[in-house]
Structure formats: C-alpha cells, structure tokens
Amino acid sequence: MAIEMATMELPDTKTIRLKWPEGYEPDFKTGQFIALFWPDSPKYRRAYSLSSSALDRGFFEITVKREGKMGTRIVDWAKPGDTMGVFPPTGKFLPVFEPGKHLICIAGGSGVTPFRGFVREATKRKLDTKITILYSVRTPKEIIFNDKFRKLESANPNFEFHVTCTRLGTDDRWTGRRGRIDAAWVNEQIADLSNTVFYACGPNALVEFSENLVLREMGVPKIQMKTEKWG
C-alpha cells in the first residue's frame, strides 16, 4: 500500500496513513493490528496497532515510536509516496461496545495508539460506552495525541483522558497528576465494577505491571481484562 500521509506527532513518534488499493474493502475491527514490511526486506515484518478505527474507510493509520530497527526506519524515513507491504488486520484486543460498559484503558508511552481507535469509533457512533484512558508518561513532552484526545473529550461526554507524569523535576510546571499508575487512581475511576472492562497495551513491562495491579492487587476477575503485549 502507498503511504498517503506522514505526520510527526512528537519528535520521536510518527503517524502514517496507508491508502487502500482500488476495490479493497477489508472486514476488520477497531483495536486490531496490521503487520508491515518494506519491499526490499519482505521477511522483516512487524506488527502495528491501528490508531484509526474500523469506521475509517479507505486507509489504515498506525502511530509508531522511534524504537528498534523497524520503528526507526518508519519514523525517520517513511514518507508519502513510499510503498509498504501490509498484512490485513488481525487480533483480539477489541473494545467491548455493549450498552452500559465502562472501558478503563491503561497505557504507557506508545501503547496508547489502539485506544485512539477505540475513542474514534465510540465518538463517531455516539455510543454510551464510557471510556477512560489512564496514561503514564515520563514528562508532558511525551504525551502522544494530547490535542487529539482533548478534542475527543469535548466531542464525547463519555470519554475522559487522564495523564500522570513519572519523571518530573520539582520545578516543572505540570499541574496534573504525578507518579506511577496505582490501585487508588484506578479505583477512583470505577463506578460499577461488574460492568467495567480493563485494557492494557504496550511494551511487556507496562502490560505486566497493569496485570499485576488490576488482577492481583485489585482482585478483578481475569475475564474483565484484555491485554496486548508488544514484546
């Protein structure tokens, strides 16, 4: 597929939009991932969660951090007009959009990407599903999609975007929450535990930390949590 658009979200994070070829009408779900490769090295494939939603037709969007070989090549080199090989969307990290559900989405760093897809779909469909993102970054400069999530918050009364910063100096002007995501902060968000579904996505360390917090510390049944580990 051809890259139609490439946008720097942060100095180390880029969104690329891959244009579907004529007549391609894939059946897929928000929250799934695609696998990509460059035509000069078809065996080197890497997975990327869609940051667009299944209601966005005609293109896939992914958001990539400059990390490792593929991440660096995409962030530093991918540009409009380039072609990348794409394996169709797959995966089970899907939003539960049943009436009355509350999705609490725990993210760190680039792991926030699929949640943008969740919120895009819920907002477009005007769903009553509550979505709360709890996002951990080291400093405010690392918040991916800050403006986009703030706009979605204004458009969707059921969506909240909360950020905590873990590595601030005492003189930083950040007035929001500081410190790691903890059980007290997660508990504050819960109105009806039986209708709450927890999500965690990103590098293994963050996902394992979240599983420990939600399943063991808070005692939430495993069936109420979905995770996507990036390695």
Ligand SMILES: Cc1cc2nc3c(=O)[nH]c(=O)nc-3n(C[C@H](O)[C@H](O)[C@H](O)COP(=O)(O)OP(=O)(O)OC[C@H]3O[C@@H](n4cnc5c(N)ncnc54)[C@H](O)[C@@H]3O)c2cc1C
């Ligand atoms: C289902 C799935 C969805 C993914 N979605 C995304 C996405 O939306 N955006 C994205 O940037 N990456 C995503 N990744 C990671 C991506 O597939 C690549 O692993 C990443 O771009 C690094 O490229 P590489 O594997 O060539 O790096 P290598 O040169 O093989 O090095 C990989 C190293 O980087 C670590 N790593 C990989 N990704 C990250 C990251 N984002 N932050 C911190 N450490 C990381 C790995 O643990 C490993 O140590 C996803 C992975 C999976 C399995």
